[in-house]
Amino acid sequence: MSDVRPTLVGVPVGLPVTRPRRDALLPALHEAHDAAGWLAPEVLDAIADRLGLGRAEVFGVASSYASFAFTPRSRRLRRVCTDVMCTAAGAVPPGADEPGVVASPCLGRCEQAPAVLDTEGGRAVVPVAPAPVPQPVSARTLLRRVGVVDPASLDDYRAHGGCAALAHAGRIGPAAVRAAITASGLTGRGGAAFPAGRKWEAVAAASGAPKYVVANADESEPGTFKDRVVLEHDPFAVVEAMTVAGYAVGAEVGYLYVRDEYPEAIARLEHAIAAAETAGLLGPDVAGLGVAFRIEVRRGAGAYVCGEETALFASIEGFRGEPRTKPPYPVDAGLFGRPTLVHNVETLANVLRILDPDGAAPETKLFSVSGAVDRPGCYEVPMGTTLAALLDLAGGVPVGRRLQAVLLGGAAGTFVPPGEIDVPLTVEATRAIGATVGSGAVFVCDDTTDLAAAVLGIATFFREESCGQCVPCRVGTVRQEEALHRLVHGRPLGSVAEEVQRLRDVGAAMRDASICGLGQFAWNAVEGAIDRFGVFGERS
Amino acid sequence: MTDGAGNPAPAPGATVTVTVDGRTVEVPDGATVLDACTAAGVDTPTLCFGDTITARNVCRICVVDVAGSRALVPSCSRRAEPGMEIGTDTPRVRHARRMVLELLASSVDLSLTDHVEEWSIRYGADPDRFGPDAATVAQPVKVDNDCFVRDYSRCILCYQCTDACGEQWQHTFAIAIAGRGFGATVSTEHDVTLPDSACVYCGNCIEVCPTDALMFRTEFDLRTMGAWAPERQTRTDTICAFCGVGCTLTLHVQRGATDDEGDRIVKVTSPHGSSVTGGNLCIKGRFGAGHVHS
Numbered sequence A: 001m002s003d004v005r006p007t008l009v010g011v012p013v014g015l016p017v018t019r020p021r022r023d024a025l026l027p028a029l030h031e032a033h034d035a036a037g038w039l040a041p042e043v044l045d046a047i048a049d050r051l052g053l054g055r056a057e058v059f060g061v062a063s064s065y066a067s068f069a070f071t072p073r074s075r076r077l078r079r080v081c082t083d084v085m086c087t088a089a090g091a092v093p094p095g096a097d098e099p100g101v102v103a104s105p106c107l108g109r110c111e112q113a114p115a116v117l118d119t120e121g122g123r124a125v126v127p128v129a130p131a132p133v134p135q136p137v138s139a140r141t142l143l144r145r146v147g148v149v150d151p152a153s154l155d156d157y158r159a160h161g162g163c164a165a166l167a168h169a170g171r172i173g174p175a176a177v178r179a180a181i182t183a184s185g186l187t188g189r190g191g192a193a194f195p196a197g198r199k200w201e202a203v204a205a206a207s208g209a210p211k212y213v214v215a216n217a218d219e220s221e222p223g224t225f226k227d228r229v230v231l232e233h234d235p236f237a238v239v240e241a242m243t244v245a246g247y248a249v250g251a252e253v254g255y256l257y258v259r260d261e262y263p264e265a266i267a268r269l270e271h272a273i274a275a276a277e278t279a280g281l282l283g284p285d286v287a288g289l290g291v292a293f294r295i296e297v298r299r300g301a302g303a304y305v306c307g308e309e310t311a312l313f314a315s316i317e318g319f320r321g322e323p324r325t326k327p328p329y330p331v332d333a334g335l336f337g338r339p340t341l342v343h344n345v346e347t348l349a350n351v352l353r354i355l356d357p358d359g360a361a362p363e364t365k366l367f368s369v370s371g372a373v374d375r376p377g378c379y380e381v382p383m384g385t386t387l388a389a390l391l392d393l394a395g396g397v398p399v400g401r402r403l404q405a406v407l408l409g410g411a412a413g414t415f416v417p418p419g420e421i422d423v424p425l426t427v428e429a430t431r432a433i434g435a436t437v438g439s440g441a442v443f444v445c446d447d448t449t450d451l452a453a454a455v456l457g458i459a460t461f462f463r464e465e466s467c468g469q470c471v472p473c474r475v476g477t478v479r480q481e482e483a484l485h486r487l488v489h490g491r492p493l494g495s496v497a498e499e500v501q502r503l504r505d506v507g508a509a510m511r512d513a514s515i516c517g518l519g520q521f522a523w524n525a526v527e528g529a530i531d532r533f534g535v536f537g538e539r540s
Numbered sequence B: 001m002t003d004g005a006g007n008p009a010p011a012p013g014a015t016v017t018v019t020v021d022g023r024t025v026e027v028p029d030g031a032t033v034l035d036a037c038t039a040a041g042v043d044t045p046t047l048c049f050g051d052t053i054t055a056r057n058v059c060r061i062c063v064v065d066v067a068g069s070r071a072l073v074p075s076c077s078r079r080a081e082p083g084m085e086i087g088t089d090t091p092r093v094r095h096a097r098r099m100v101l102e103l104l105a106s107s108v109d110l111s112l113t114d115h116v117e118e119w120s121i122r123y124g125a126d127p128d129r130f131g132p133d134a135a136t137v138a139q140p141v142k143v144d145n146d147c148f149v150r151d152y153s154r155c156i157l158c159y160q161c162t163d164a165c166g167e168q169w170q171h172t173f174a175i176a177i178a179g180r181g182f183g184a185t186v187s188t189e190h191d192v193t194l195p196d197s198a199c200v201y202c203g204n205c206i207e208v209c210p211t212d213a214l215m216f217r218t219e220f221d222l223r224t225m226g227a228w229a230p231e232r233q234t235r236t237d238t239i240c241a242f243c244g245v246g247c248t249l250t251l252h253v254q255r256g257a258t259d260d261e262g263d264r265i266v267k268v269t270s271p272h273g274s275s276v277t278g279g280n281l282c283i284k285g286r287f288g289a290g291h292v293h294s
């Protein structure tokens, strides 16, 4: 597979270069960056010239990604997570005198907090960490193969029930597959909880062609690592689920967009795709079903906003990772302007559960539990399990400590007070208490966690991850961080009440008037911390 | 059939009926919510919206309340749909517009941007409330060629110049948005000077800039000398004589302060409604005339 992916830098000099597709840009930037450790001006210009793109455009795209360096840097790189979860666990930001060591937002390894990631030329240099799944296999459905199968072996995958859903789908046909997804009531696990079946039917019915299936493996919501567990330890499941989706909606091409900070996952997925091609499970005739399907892996480049579906499309297409206005919706005009089915990795894992020839197992939900618990990790619990029960599963807060708050749903989520942890972890029940399941991130704060510092950390995250397109978010996230900085350091501009009012005013505008969810939710956790925890001594 | 934004092509002759602040208005199919507001006699502030560039809806000052929509809706780009109930003066709308003004004016020099004062009064915007240490985009003016200057301290990132230079008109792609978040700017590759970039000095970016961040060198020099005098300026339309295309030029002529000083062309624009130019020119029309005098 890898040799048909477009790579421009690798084109031998002297060969005629036909005008390539613009979506070759991001892979070309990665290839050059991996080779040198940074992107020199003349390298960027050469890429632009070769792709027939404006040099300013290529610079504009490259400079929108945090992964790329524009001054000399070694190929060997250590990313140190300085996000909220790892800071609470004692992470120290790297000093300016440490070459090859950079600070990073959440690395999606919160169970290892404080987390680091070592790479060389973009590839991981330490073995994959063991799967952080503390529950016994008997308690797991979506995660039943994790830590059990050899992620590099298609035979082992088959021996553990793999490929059964695809075979079942082939027997019942695309319409029945879609009907099964709709009947299951499955909702998206990427945060918005939109009914999956409606998207499958809409893409199948859409008139544009070709159609695409996109797996959103950008998992960048701070505190979230459940998708990484599936990607790393059950990669064939992702390939199979995407194939079933392509078959059901009439798409022949799938894109698997994985965040740059998951190099082990990328390697395993690329291997799985190649193995599936060799076995005839991908290609011109998928498993003898008479339909074609292939999958291209695309590597993100350090941008949280690229998890937003339309920004993800823009990123794949070779544009800056900026969200697009909806409508039109992806099912009508998504990737390359074509009908597109985009799903989170966990949503896709559920497709295999629903199409199990032995009948669908009961619905479950994955949670990434980190912070002040005895056994941080990825947990799979029946839908409707309470937050309290989940915390118990994870061993509860360490002895001698007291629960202070749970940050539910990541940076875009909200802090839940100890008095409300009996809430069932469903969309409806969490909404009723003003919280959200979101990405399923559960960051547990005990009485030693500095909530005000955590809130400031969240504000810093949003300031750094705003794409900059719209005014409420581009400037609002800055004003929010400035005010929180003053409050945390005890130097309010005017009274504390005035600062809080300033935050409210900015927050309301971000929520109401931002283009995408990043700006719309950038004030959520801050508001909750002020209103329900009185972090700045202001309860109103 | 869809347009660039994926909307279905409007049905010719068909109309759409909506309400704006309770008043019923009928607009042609394909009209925007902004058009509907205008038809209802409501003045809507706009900043990033220009009449020659496809709306990017990034400034968010034109937002309105649409019944059934959780977030506010950018009126400049959303199509009017049958039965839409549009609120243009609700507390949420007023607040969002006030905050867009406060956020922009506290970070960008809007002193040459039209209507800002009037709107700031209308919406009660007080940009100073973020204090003297609020981050801004202030930076030195880029004066690197004889044709025009770039003062990105005035830039609201409306994306119009990059769209005019790129896909929508000029196809030169000399400038693009670079960086991200609050650090995003309009830039050439690696921030090289315009003479080192692909720029062909068509000046079509100046034409669309709503904030005067992009300014004719003549205007910039006159302003620097304190000699910029709009009250002595007149506009005359003429047809460019450089080639056979027949572009309409609008010559902006400033009369001399004294009889000795003489008149000079201080800038050249083209009517946005012109079917030949759509507001766009080339270096000869835009700057050639000026050079005759300088």
Ligand SMILES: Cc1cc2nc3c(=O)[nH]c(=O)nc-3n(C[C@H](O)[C@H](O)[C@H](O)COP(=O)(O)O)c2cc1C
Residues within 6 Å of the ligand: A187, A188, A189, A190, A191, A192, A193, A194, A216, A217, A218, A219, A220, A221, A304, A305, A306, A307, A308, A309, A310, A342, A343, A344, A345, A347, A348, A516, A517, A518
């Ligand atoms: C700022 C932002 C970041 C997002 N990041 C992710 C992400 O990392 N992974 C993901 O699956 N969805 C993410 N989403 C949600 C996607 O836009 C989209 O709703 C989702 O991929 C759809 O898949 P689902 O229906 O299976 O949930 C994000 C949304 C926003 C606004």
Ligand code: SF4
Residues within 6 Å of the ligand: A305, A322, A323, A465, A466, A467, A468, A469, A470, A471, A473, A474, A514, A515, A516, A517, A518, A519, A520
């Ligand atoms: S809300 Fe923020 S991230 Fe989203 S489009 Fe606007 S600036 Fe970009």
Ligand code: SF4
Residues within 6 Å of the ligand: B161, B164, B165, B170, B172, B173, B174, B175, B198, B199, B200, B201, B202, B203, B204, B205, B206
């Ligand atoms: S003058 Fe023309 S070519 Fe130069 S930056 Fe402006 S629009 Fe682009």
Ligand code: SF4
Residues within 6 Å of the ligand: B154, B155, B156, B157, B158, B159, B160, B161, B162, B186, B205, B208, B209, B210, B211, B212, B213, B214
């Ligand atoms: S320079 Fe002017 S036209 Fe260009 S983005 Fe800034 S404000 Fe808009």
Ligand code: FES
Residues within 6 Å of the ligand: B045, B046, B047, B048, B049, B056, B057, B058, B059, B060, B061, B062, B063, B074, B075, B076, B077
């Ligand atoms: S004028 Fe509509 S968003 Fe800027």
